[in-house]
Amino acid sequence: MDVKQQKLNKEYQEYVQRKMPKSYLLRDCVLAFLVGGTICTIGQAVSNFGKSYFNLNTEEASAFTAIVMIFIGALLTGLGVYDDIGKYGGAGSVVPITGFANSIVSPAMEFKKEGYVFGVGSKLFSIAGPVLVYGISTSVLVGLIYFFVK
């Protein structure tokens, strides 16, 4: 690409950036705070419920909470409600573990027509896969480093 075209591109891109309609950052953040906060509060209630009714210890309660929250996220995605929450909640509905469930169910459901192995089976992990890859790999790395510096 010649220099003149590069200059033109740069000018155009800067001009587009300047003129582009902006996201309403403040509004988005307030909504993300409220939605995310609400989901976490529900999580806290689930955790307390597990502790008092099933006498779970802290670690068991956190696994119990994860399981219940993932169930809720998967169910709401199936019912077609979670994407409506996501439209307003933004990161508030993406970042909690319910969003992780949403990212698993939504592609799997969408690609069901491609069959149960390459449709549902493989698409379950189209977004969750990378999360597990990097999450688990980091935990192994953390464990190894911990082993050597301990």
Added chain:
Amino acid sequence: MAKYRLGGQTVRLENPPCILSRATIVGKKEGEGPLGEYFDVVLEDDMWGEKTWEKAECRMYQEAARMAIIRAGKQPQDVNYLLGGDLLNQIITANFAARTLGIPFFGLYGACSTLTESMSLGAMLINAGYADLVLCVTSSHFCTAERQYRFPLEMGTQRPPTAHWTVTGAGAFLLSNDEKPPYITHVTTGRVIDYGITDTYNMGAAMAPAAAATIKAHFEDTGQGPEAYDLIVTGDLGWFGRELTIDLLKKEGYDISDRFIDCGCEIYSREQDVHAGGSGCGCSAVVFGGYILRKMEEGVYKRILLLSTGALLSTTSTQQGESIPGIAHAITIDMDRG
């Protein structure tokens, strides 16, 4: 230089073909929009009783094609060529519909510019005497395009304000060598233009330079300015892309702002939560076929310039970080033979 070429990118059609008949089918949301009453068929359910979204889109494509043929009082075997395409990989909608229709078929891909790409080639085929009847059909479907290009439907993501909403719709146009307005008098073929935009949620900015370049080329080649047209219509630049195109052309010395509409802006009302506006092969097809041609018949517009604009990206190219090239093809539609 070839006899009927004007300048670098334009041809004048000596025997201008006419748009003999047309048909438009749209989805529910499009039917609820401000142009709802202008479309021939509005679906109650975008699945249209089919098993998959893809099948539904294919059926829209076929039905629009059939309707346009029947309205002209013709049979499918009278049609010499079917030209068209859609947005899906390997243009399966058009290929599968062509399998059913049984008309000799050229499958075309120009992303959302496929409508005017098809009509340009169809008009040239008729003008050259290779065909009497050419059917041009394009379609797009929100649910099929979304899963291919972006995210699954039920994924809870937010769309940025520059994101487009793919139009669910199919439009068919039967071109012939009859003498019945409106006519296609000029064809300006676009160059692929790339100003290095990489944001897939900003198609308007990626396509605006292509639209501006083709409009400019058309003006230069024909020696006419914006005043020669009652309306200049682009396919799916959206609100933001429309503004950019006006600005880009102002820099070139053309002010089109008082006679410039974009199909993507017209098809939805801003309350319908579509952000930057509509997009897709179906967008310009249904707005042009449903609304603009009707207004031309009513005498509101006599001569218009129609450009469908396409963003030439694939999921592979965007994941590999390539920029998004744009293209725009223009055709002049005139109630006189020119």
Added chain:
Amino acid sequence: MEYLRAFVVGGLICVIGQILIDKTNLTPARILVCFVTLGAILTAIGVYEPIVKFGGAGATVPLPGFGYTLAKGAMKAVDEMGVLGAFTGGVRAAAGGITAAVVFGYLAAVLFNPKMKR
């Protein structure tokens, strides 16, 4: 009070995600990956544990909490069984969540169909 702390901490973690989405071109999938990795790293350097102590579910329900569970599990297993623990501890601690995600995800995908969008 415990609920209020969960609300505020969870809400703030989501706000960080929102700022990343609006200000950068990170897609939600990348945000999820970053947050899990970040959660694991913050746990390793001892920053996340106090946040969990303070915020409860507000810190464990968002995705950094998943990273926290993985990293904490790995470190705990290293304490118990040495280097092998680095490989078994993380997934063991997060087993409930991962299995729930697979099973409930599969069931929901099989039972439901995507709806037309308005």
